[in-house]
Amino acid sequence: MERFEGLLAVVTGGGSGMGRELVVQLAAEGCSVAACDVNADSVAETARLAEKEAPAGTRITTHVCDVADAASVDRFRDDVVAQHETDHINLLFNNAGVGGGGSFVTADQAEWDRTFGICWGGVYNCSRAFVPLLVASDEGYLINTSSVNGFWALLGPGMPHTAYSAAKFAVKGFSEALIEHFRINAPHVKVAVVMPGHIGTDIVTNSRKVHGGDAPLDADGVAAARAQMAQRGVPVEAMDDDAVRSMVDMFGQLFRDSAPMTAAQAATVILDGVRAGKWRILVGDDAHRLDELVRAQPETVYGDTAPTLGVLGS
Secondary structure, rough: OOOOOOOOOEEEOOOOOHHHHHHHHHHOOEEEEEEEEHHHOOOOOOOOHHHHHHOOOEEEEEEOOOOHHHHHHHHHHHHHHHOOOOOOOOOOEOOOOOOOOOOOOOOOHHHHHHHHHOOOOOHHHHHHHHHHHHOOOOOOEEEEEEOHOOOOEEEEEOOOOHHHHOOOOOOOOHHHHHHHHHHHOOOOEEEEEEEEOOOEEOHHHHHHHHHOOOOOOHHHHHHHHHHHHHHOOOOOOOOOOOHHHHHHHHHHHHHOOOOOOEEHHHHHHHHHHHOOOEEEEOOOOHHHHHHHHHHHOOOOOOOHHHHOOOHOOO
16 A cells, blocks of 8 residues: 555544544545544544645544444444445554553452453454455555554563553454455455554543543542552652642653654654555564564563663663
């Protein structure tokens, strides 16, 4: 798929981060896009930005959809078919994701299930809904966003990431399994698994909103954040609750602003990988380094000897 002009793409999680940048860059090349998000205002802003750069005739539609809810996804698909007056799509970017559910033992089960439901269930639900439309095209491409946590299941020593990692491993395995499946049953459809490292997005801040809303952290949320900070060596003993809340906000901003790669740069890497027909797209130097490390020394990447994305350099 060397060019995107005149094609139709579906992008989930299009309201921010890599999803927004994918919509903007696709539209700039004359690709019509149906973008969804749980936040109507955010995805509307994405459309406004994309329309500035899009050539005449490029159509961008926005949709509110909870990808963890199969019925919501089916409505999204039906709206895409109706609004774009089509019987097929060419590209499906299963990009929506959320953090949370770090611990299987101590984390709230609802948060764990919600994280897994979005990060894996969203890929599954959207693939079930939209892959038939890819198959109906002359040329189709399914692009599933996993993560470096799809081959390395933590954030670093003392920082478990169980729900997110389990989901991203599932996305990676599902995508790889489809390579041969499509080759036999739909050879005109390709699949790619995307594995980003640390990308400058608002996923930390947005994840907190998904799990807890826009309200300040309540007492339970503060206690959980305090425990997580203590595990990471932050001296929280002398911090009052407001200081903990401020620190949580700061972590989200720091994650975004200190990243070695921007969301726009990541989207470009992904689209370049699609143009090249790749099935495995690592995004960021840290992703490449960690991939090499896990492959070379699998027995040393967990426990006290585990690396962190921060020490892998940029």
